[in-house]
Amino acid sequence: MKTRKKNRAAKSATCLLLGMILQLANARAGSATWAKNPISRDWNTAANWRPQTVPNSTTDIATFGASSQTSVSSESTTIDLNSLIFNSGAPPYTITLDISGYFFYGAGIVNNSGSMQSFVFLQDGDLGG
DSSP states (O other), rough: HHHHHHHHHHHHHHHHHHHHHHHHHHHHTOEEEEEESSSSBBBTGGEEESSSSOSSSOOOOEOOOOOHHHHHHHHEEEEEEEEEEETTTTTOOEEEEOSSEEEEEEEEEESSSSSEEEEESSSEEEEOO
């Protein structure tokens, strides 16, 4: 009887710990920094981001700093972000969006770079925040 209770308690603790780890992973999943040497200019290519995940969630933060590729494009239907941040010293970027909506659920676009950043919208879409 005691062995069953110990096993049940151990399973419960394991499930609780696993749930907490998954929640932490989900809270951070998707936020990423544009790579210094991305393989393409495509926003939707995970290999262009560090860590290799595409930011596109209401809690995600997309960060841009020094990079060999400062022309970025996306053809997603929409992009949802908490914020998009240009770090101090980031070069001028041109972000071309062939999408129907670009929505922010937090700070929006934050430019700490000291450089002018450009956004080109190829569709009549929404820029919301």
